[in-house]
Amino acid sequence: MKFKWRKWNRATHRDVGYFFFALAVIYSLSGIALNHINDWNPSYVVKTKEINLSNKITKQEINEQKAIEILKLIEEENNYKKFYFPDDNTLKIFLKGGSVVIDMNTGKGMLEKISRRKIFYEFNLLHYNNAGKYWKWISDAFAVALMLLAITGLFVLKGKNGITRRGAWLTIAGILLPLIFLLIYL
Numbered sequence: 001m002k003f004k005w006r007k008w009n010r011a012t013h014r015d016v017g018y019f020f021f022a023l024a025v026i027y028s029l030s031g032i033a034l035n036h037i038n039d040w041n042p043s044y045v046v047k048t049k050e051i052n053l054s055n056k057i058t059k060q061e062i063n064e065q066k067a068i069e070i071l072k073l074i075e076e077e078n079n080y081k082k083f084y085f086p087d088d089n090t091l092k093i094f095l096k097g098g099s100v101v102i103d104m105n106t107g108k109g110m111l112e113k114i115s116r117r118k119i120f121y122e123f124n125l126l127h128y129n130n131a132g133k134y135w136k137w138i139s140d141a142f143a144v145a146l147m148l149l150a151i152t153g154l155f156v157l158k159g160k161n162g163i164t165r166r167g168a169w170l171t172i173a174g175i176l177l178p179l180i181f182l183l184i185y186l
Contacts, residue, residue, distance in 0.1 A: 006155065013152035016145050023142045030127035033120050043121045044114050049074075051100065053107035059085060067093050071100070074111055 033042035051074055057066075062083065071077040071093065079095040086092055086101075093100040095113075102109035125131055129139055154163045154171065161167060 006158070009152050009155045013149060013156055016148055016152070020142055020145045020149075023138075024146075026123045026126055027142070030120070030123040033124065034127065041117070043117055043124045045117050047113045047115075049111045049113075051102070051109045051111055053102065053109070056107045057091070057102070057104050059088065059091075059104065062091060067091075070102070071095070074100070076100070076111070 030042070033040075036042070053070065053073065057070075062085075064080075064083070067083045068077050068080050071080055076095055076098075079097065081094040081096060083091060083093045089103060089105050091100075091102045091104055091109075093102075097115060098111065098113040100109055100111050126135065126139075129136055154167065157163075157167065159165070163171065
């Protein structure tokens, strides 16, 4: 009896593709987000707001109670954590999910609030391989599955659209693309 390798190839390609569908979507979306990390923060939303105290403050008058009073003016008193002075003219108050930086000479400052970006935070957690010590093995299995999908995908079709004709030209073009970029940028 002749071994039906094409049947097994299609079945492997199909089943591995089904099983790793979710990871392919997660890694693809996260990868696009990480490609544009200079354009936006893919994991966090950072919101800033200018603040202006009515009068200047001095380093000597700042204590925990005074810091909380300042936060009351911007309705952040319940988020107080601690404060410190990065230099003689600047007060930094740490908040749950942000901070306030105030120029004590002018009373002007900036409120910065940070929150997790929905969906992308979790996807990036997986992509960065920060989801626990066992996730790296799942990630490695997915990488091997991608190689398997790429190889078995070459042989799914036969005839004029298969690897011996049209598929060969597309495969060659796909191999040349990264090689051209490597030659340009190395």
